[in-house]
Amino acid sequence: MNKNLRITNNKFIDQTSRISFKFDGKTLFGFKGDTLASALLANDIHLVGRSFKYHRPRGIMACGSEEPNAIVQVGNDPSMTEPNTRATEIELYEGLEASSQNCWPSVNFDIGAVNNFFSPLIPAAFYYKTFMWPANFWKLYEHFIRKSAGLGKSPTQPDKDIYDHRYMHCDVLVVGGGISGIMAAKTAAKNNLNTVLIDDKNTLGGTTLFQQNECFKINNSYSNDWLKKEIESLNSLKNLTIKTRTSLAAYHSYNYLLARENLTDHLDLNEKKDKIRQRLWKIRANKVIIATGAIERPLIFNNNDRPGIILSSSIKKYIDYYGVKCGQKISLFTNNDSAYETAISLNNSGVIVNSVIDIRDKTNSLIVKEAEKIGIKIHWKSTVVNTNGYKKINSVEIMKLSDDGTAVIGKKIKEECDCLGISGGWTPRVHLFTQSGGKLKFRDEDNVFLPDKSELYQISIGSCNGDFEIDEVIKNSLNSINKFLNVDNDDYKNLEIISSKEINKKNIWLLPSDKPMGKTKSFLDFQNDSTANDIKLALREGFKSIEHVKRYTTTGMATDQGKLSNMHALGIIAETAGVKMGELGTTTFRPPYTPLTFGAIVGRNVGEFFDITRKTPIHDWHVENKAEFENVGQWKRAWYYPKKNENMHDAVQRESKAARDSAGILDASTLGKIDIQGSDASEFLNRVYTNAWSKLEIGKCRYGLMLNEDGMVYDDGVTTRLGENHYLMTTTTGGAANVLSKLEDYLQTEWPELDVFLTSVTDQYATVSICGPNSRKILSKIIPDLNLSDEEFPHMSYKNGLIDNIKCRVMRISFTGEHSYEINIQSSYGESVWEKCFEAGKEFNITPYGTETMHLLRAEKGFIIAGQDTDGTMTPVDLQMNWIISKKKFDFIGKRSLYRSDTIREDRKQLVGLLTDDPKEVLEEGAQIVAETNKKPVEMLGHVTSSYYSPNLKKSIALAVVKNGKKLKGQKMFVPMKDKTINVTITDTVFLDKENKRLNA
């Protein structure tokens, strides 16, 4: 620290614990309790970044989340680095490394700064206007523009930090721990309401915490001393949870709010390890009290963006809270009384205050008189017309204002300074209120938007509700809190309060300069580099709506969402366009209030918790036997079981050959299973499936197709009649939950008269499917006392059985076209039964097969998969399954739609088989099918839905949907691919065992 910029009598910073950190590679020191910004200022570093467009030097401007300039990159580890963090919000810790953004090679010497000299050529919307032509050049332009307009570097490796989420439910949520928030929290908690108080800082108290001024006293104590006692009294409240370092990010409908808590960001590097970095709170509050305070406005004048120009209230916080002098000769520029509080604080700490430049004619409020009393010079009715100093301000130029405030008059005074505090009044933080859907009203007297109507249980209190003076804050907050919580807290009723009153108000949105408008640079949006001239240009070019001007000039579109500048943009638009500000409205404040890390949004849903996984009871066996897995919905299904060096093709060829030649075994546990009971169960099935069910005998199974109301195939599966009033329905794996909901919905809303009850039993049973010519022999070894003869146990029937005294159901059904059984047994025995089948099948070379082989085997038989061969536009007729539509039934879901003019059209796309001329050529699923290749435009007649090489048929087979396909059997078609055209012939959908000999064998 070359200059001594620390004061020593500070109560908030522990000046005994020194912390070393690095900024732009240089090792510096600060103290515990500092923010990066306060530590940099203590090291006399103001220049921390370059502006977005013109690469102008920029310095720390504020002390909180509203900071537009001090945006830094934290960390340099490729997995941990974080861009776009505000130096004013980073608590200093041992080992912190941070660097400036948007500058190259360094913040002190930045090549991009040439933009500043060309700035007259880069007006608002320069990029939109310039890089429009030729359109295909954008790819080229983009590369360069992105590079020069970066906002920090993204990490290139996965984030190593831990984040998590928490849900919280409370009676009252108080957002903001300033004086009004503390009053609210205390009142609520004392009245037995489960209360949560959050604040984004590391301590409660807001700005009153360091307000030690004769002009602001409560019950004869300084306001800060009074507040400290109030804060201490919170500790004894049982119903109160206090969360500091917690920033409210979003306020949604029905009082659902998101807040981010920083848990370890402030800890030293070695203390952070293995701890949760940030936590996202998902809060449901019965009532919300917003006490978020106000943001000081800057003033808009020529060259108002130089490093060293800082909001006046921030200068006060740096000196009174952090004990850091922002400069040694400070000038203050204001339109209101707040700057005088800063002047007095600075003076008390021994900093030279050059003068206060006040645009008002004169005022006699208590605090101004106090400032005058201690000898502070005031330039009344004056404005700053220019500032000097490239990398840091070194002087201001002051002139008198004309009576109407639109021009400057008289002689220019130059005042040397190393810091300029600016204060343009206060903007209530209404962001959360508007996020929640609340409407704002405008108060002309001091040009503020205030909360008006809201549909939610919420109130705004304190300065975010437009009360800026301490007596008003206390009085009005208390009334609002008592009314809102329906309580009567009189703790704060008879306080004796001294508070300086602001008597005179004056506001000029864009301050005049002695230079012509076009030659000035008066910044509005410091982060996005938009100036008052840009706004005026946009208006000249015909943009009138604030939303359009915002997008055209990018004002308010930076990461700070224009917290400082939006009001001035509105003011200038209103003035220029001659409309009232209240009528103009504001742009929309959207969540998050301050940027959230992706980590906090995602929480623990990373890595193995990225998505839910479902496992069958036989999963472990598949893993041990080196299965590759396929995601089917959330299920992990065995896909194929490669043996040494086998790829998927080889494995599938082997598995499918084994299943047809001898025996295969498949884990079919994922199929949806619904237990149906009730006296109307048969009638129910009649209504949900297209075919008839009344005559299905007990002990028999039947395949059913379920349609949507629009007549399109929705799901399919086999249903077994277990008893007179008892069925077991199976659904597709992916469709299970939807089918159950749909059926339950029908029972509750459309057919309440039916006596039917549904219960999901998907997870109750493991399903082991054994298929192939030897499947009967294998089953007979497992359940020896079951009669497996075709007469006793034919295809599409079921038997109860016992394996080791455990009940099971055996269905003789087949999805492969082979003689096949499905054993359904309680899941806890699934793996054991599987192993038993495997053991019993060894002599027959029983081969486990996965979903890929299952798909191939069923395709050979022309069995559809709902969702693969259908896509929500296929009727049963399109699938050439007319046989499954009952003509006799009165009704079933989708029946009426099957007779619409469009669904009875002959030339709809229909399911067909496809054979390639070259039997080795396997078509790509999704490939288009055409009749002619020469005529253009080429008419797409359909596409391939399933395609495989069948080792059993020794040729390539495919299913496809083709326009008018039914009538095109035997026709030659073409499948044009990128590098060739494949000749195909349309065939029947069944490629193997048309007579079902194998099924019934």
Added chain:
Amino acid sequence: MLNYNSPINDSKNYSEIEISELEPTTKINLRGKSRDFITKIGKELSIIPPVDPNTSSGNDSLNILWLSPDEWLVYSNNRVDPKKIDDLEDKLYNSISKVKIGSVTNVTDHWVIINLKGTKAYELLSAGCPFNFNKFKNLKGAVTQTLINHTDVIIHNKNNNDLNIFVRRSFSNHLWLWMNDSARLI
């Protein structure tokens, strides 16, 4: 012999949190609307099914959880011997389903019970469950059907900081891992 395999078969201890699988337990889903149905259950189980939403009733051996106006879940309080033939299902099936007054479905292996105990049990739940437990935690016997980390669950408040969480078997392993991961971070 067939081997019985529960999906988790484990228990873990963390600071003020215990998580364990409570299996094998008998579970039977009951559905019905008529007065007869309620009476029959009362007779067979000596417990009247609760009619108030999200409540339960029970005795030393069995609990009945309210799931919907016409659906209840019966489960055994303690672990059972999986090999011992339990005639409860048959008894209920014959007296309810067979006579067409409702449905009786064995869901013993459909659900897996994870028992969560300890003073920080609710803190663990708050990491992934949007339900408001403020009242629930003080209501012994309360039942809720909610989500934990996006997974459907039924939660039964057995006693102070002693909860039975019912999760579908196929999801149980994932939920188990998630609960352990969260418990370690509390």
